[in-house]
Amino acid sequence: MPSLLQRLITRTPRSVERDTVTLLLEDGRALDVQRVRDPRAKRLKLSIDERGARLTLPWRASLVSGDRFLQQHRGWLAEQLARHAPSDDDVAFVPGVTPHLPLRGEDVPLHWHEGRFARIERQEDGIHVHLPARASDATLRRTLRAFYEAEARADIGRWLPAYLAGLPRAPRQIRLKVMSSQWGSLAPDATLTLDLALVLGRPSAFEYVLVHELCHLLQANHSPAFWAEVETRFPAWRDERQWFHAEGRRLKARLRRLLDMR
Numbered sequence: 633m634p635s636l637l638q639r640l641i642t643r644t645p646r647s648v649e650r651d652t653v654t655l656l657l658e659d660g661r662a663l664d665v666q667r668v669r670d671p672r673a674k675r676l677k678l679s680i681d682e683r684g685a686r687l688t689l690p691w692r693a694s695l696v697s698g699d700r701f702l703q704q705h706r707g708w709l710a711e712q713l714a715r716h717a718p719s720d721d722d723v724a725f726v727p728g729v730t731p732h733l734p735l736r737g738e739d740v741p742l743h744w745h746e747g748r749f750a751r752i753e754r755q756e757d758g759i760h761v762h763l764p765a766r767a768s769d770a771t772l773r774r775t776l777r778a779f780y781e782a783e784a785r786a787d788i789g790r791w792l793p794a795y796l797a798g799l800p801r802a803p804r805q806i807r808l809k810v811m812s813s814q815w816g817s818l819a820p821d822a823t824l825t826l827d828l829a830l831v832l833g834r835p836s837a838f839e840y841v842l843v844h845e846l847c848h849l850l851q852a853n854h855s856p857a858f859w860a861e862v863e864t865r866f867p868a869w870r871d872e873r874q875w876f877h878a879e880g881r882r883l884k885a886r887l888r889r890l891l892d893m894r
Contacts, residue, residue, distance in 0.1 A: 653699070733776075737834035741759070746764070750772070754783070776891065784830065840872035
């Protein structure tokens with residue numbers, strides 16, 4: 633049986649360590665990969681999303697084994713990079729230049745104006761952006777985020793009353809944030825969190841996520857009983873889930889690009 637000293641020496645640290653390693657792909661491109669040593673990890677894992685590539689290693693895995701794992705998956709990484717490459721509509725938010733903004737499944741025309749205060753508002757002919765002449769990038773992103781949050785809350789306010797009947801309680805509060813992988817979550821205290829990117833996509837998909845999370849007030853799991861509750865309230869949920877499989881990553885990438893969160 634190991635002594636107390638041995639256990640203290642060999643115990644697994646609780647902190648996560650991060651650094652970056654450069655991988656040369658088969659086509660000659662250099663790819664920066666975030667390398668994460670996580671005490672909770674059970675195996676080597678490679679992933680890629682709108683923020684880039686990430687290699688997760690268990691604490692006891694060697695860096696050599698991680699490098700070997702990357703080399704073995706260079707082809708897969710190249711394929712995933714092609715899938716995540718910016719599309720023609722994945723544009724930055726540049727004053728006076730950006731021609732449109734994604735909102736509720738459409739690219740809505742932008743109209744730029746100089747104004748005393750930074751504000752963005754939706755009108756019949758499109759979205760109007762008012763900015764002071766020397767507005768900072770931070771002001772621009774903050775104003776855009778506030779606009780999207782207001783539009784998202786307007787949608788939630790229209791949909792929510794119809795689904796409250798039959799629930800044991802209403803959500804304690806509803807938060808909107810930029811989420812990495814999830815589209816929504818329900819905390820034990822009934823705080824409902826939704827991905828801000830939802831307001832960029834088609835409204836039916838946004839509404840489905842809202843219903844999905846509300847049903848967790850009835851079933852805190854994904855059991856057949858939970859899906860029965862979803863089916864009762866939103867019969868077309870399978871179509872929306874399929875839409876997320878096809879468009880979800882692009883939607884999240886567009887929001888991060890607009891908010892300069894790459």
